[in-house]
Amino acid sequence: MNDEMGIYVHIPFCKSKCYYCDFYSLKEQNEEVIERYIESVIKELLSYLEILSCSKITTVYFGGGTPSSIDSKYIKQIMDIISLFTYNNLLEATIEVNPADVSENLIKDYIDIGFNRVSIGMQSTNNAVLKSIGRRHSFEDIIKACNTVEKAGINNVSLDVITGLPGDNVETFSKTINDIFTLGDAIKHVSVYSLEVHDNTKLGFLVKEGMYVLPNEDEEREMDKLAKNMLEKEEFNRYEISNYSKKGYESKHNSRYWNQEKYIGIGTAASSYINGKRYKNIDDIEKYIKYINSEKSVVMESEELDKLDIIKEYIILKLRLLDGISKEEYYNKFKEKIYDKYKHEIDKLVELGLLIEDSINIKLTEKGRDLANIVWQEFI
Numbered sequence: 001m002n003d004e005m006g007i008y009v010h011i012p013f014c015k016s017k018c019y020y021c022d023f024y025s026l027k028e029q030n031e032e033v034i035e036r037y038i039e040s041v042i043k044e045l046l047s048y049l050e051i052l053s054c055s056k057i058t059t060v061y062f063g064g065g066t067p068s069s070i071d072s073k074y075i076k077q078i079m080d081i082i083s084l085f086t087y088n089n090l091l092e093a094t095i096e097v098n099p100a101d102v103s104e105n106l107i108k109d110y111i112d113i114g115f116n117r118v119s120i121g122m123q124s125t126n127n128a129v130l131k132s133i134g135r136r137h138s139f140e141d142i143i144k145a146c147n148t149v150e151k152a153g154i155n156n157v158s159l160d161v162i163t164g165l166p167g168d169n170v171e172t173f174s175k176t177i178n179d180i181f182t183l184g185d186a187i188k189h190v191s192v193y194s195l196e197v198h199d200n201t202k203l204g205f206l207v208k209e210g211m212y213v214l215p216n217e218d219e220e221r222e223m224d225k226l227a228k229n230m231l232e233k234e235e236f237n238r239y240e241i242s243n244y245s246k247k248g249y250e251s252k253h254n255s256r257y258w259n260q261e262k263y264i265g266i267g268t269a270a271s272s273y274i275n276g277k278r279y280k281n282i283d284d285i286e287k288y289i290k291y292i293n294s295e296k297s298v299v300m301e302s303e304e305l306d307k308l309d310i311i312k313e314y315i316i317l318k319l320r321l322l323d324g325i326s327k328e329e330y331y332n333k334f335k336e337k338i339y340d341k342y343k344h345e346i347d348k349l350v351e352l353g354l355l356i357e358d359s360i361n362i363k364l365t366e367k368g369r370d371l372a373n374i375v376w377q378e379f380i
């Protein structure tokens, strides 16, 4: 067995398109397309036979799109193949669900298939806000989903929340965070994302036309601070810029990304990082299926990182984590001290109060987290 590995599987189907979303996903729910897609995903997985057979697969993540929007039999078909390679190494298997799709049977199926973690796309608990962004679920669906998942026996649930949504304000947002604490003991993880407005989305159009007004920057910053204070009071500790968890429930799969560790992304629009190379698959389902079936590469972009690229990326990814950069780990990995290349930048950022360092680590300060882009600029 060689290195540890994570597998991400992209399920590009959603029953409706949320106004803010620019992830690659299709509203289409045509069984024939789904079947052909799943067959192709399995073929792509098997094309990694050599790497899979000599890796220790510790994490699996099914994301999207909305994996819960398709029949669980398809998820099982893919997971059955992955299971041929996991032996007893799998520590964490996550599946993303929409609260409106959750039922007792679905979660029982997921447990039988091998999932031990569920990530729920909650976004807000305010029904007016949910409606304004085109979500197809209500707060009542969220309550039911959390109860059902916990009762079925999964005790490791993550919730996604977004700050700065249209119609939201500091008061309504604080209710969203408070509501999290009423959703049961299975909630161990919360991701708090800041709304990104993409021009090519319905939200982008509505904002550009002045039909939607978003909370301003100060309000959004206040929401972020509120989330931090309220979550940390309830022992959800911030371990990454956008992620909070109870002790021991940090996302093992997503931590691979921030620790610059290997993962294979399977499916249309999926990304991979293998042996210092980054790959991105084609984001077009029909082309993806066609290429797989004609044994053509589905990689749309690839980049071989040189040592300097790897160092820069490592610094930026590691600084996202609460613990920041371990000077010793950096030295062991790159056979040089971080100061050899970045003394000037580190001194400057420490002086600006954006970084803090001690004899062991270099990390972002609270101010550094708010102004992270300024920090990244120094290392790009």
Ligand SMILES: C[S@@+](CC[C@H](N)C(=O)[O-])C[C@H]1O[C@@H](n2cnc3c(N)ncnc32)[C@H](O)[C@@H]1O
Residues within 6 Å of the ligand: 020, 021, 022, 023, 063, 064, 065, 066, 096, 097, 098, 120, 121, 122, 123, 160, 161, 162, 193, 194, 195, 196, 197, 198
């Ligand atoms: C890839 S989505 C998949 C989750 C699932 N499809 C769902 O929406 O329920 C993961 C999370 O990214 C966040 N997200 C998606 N688009 C975003 C945007 N434009 N700005 C901020 N967060 C976003 C949402 O919180 C979402 O739950």
Ligand code: SF4
Residues within 6 Å of the ligand: 013, 014, 016, 017, 018, 021, 022, 023, 025, 064, 065, 066, 098, 121
């Ligand atoms: S359900 Fe998730 S992936 Fe699908 S459109 Fe909404 S945010 Fe995007």
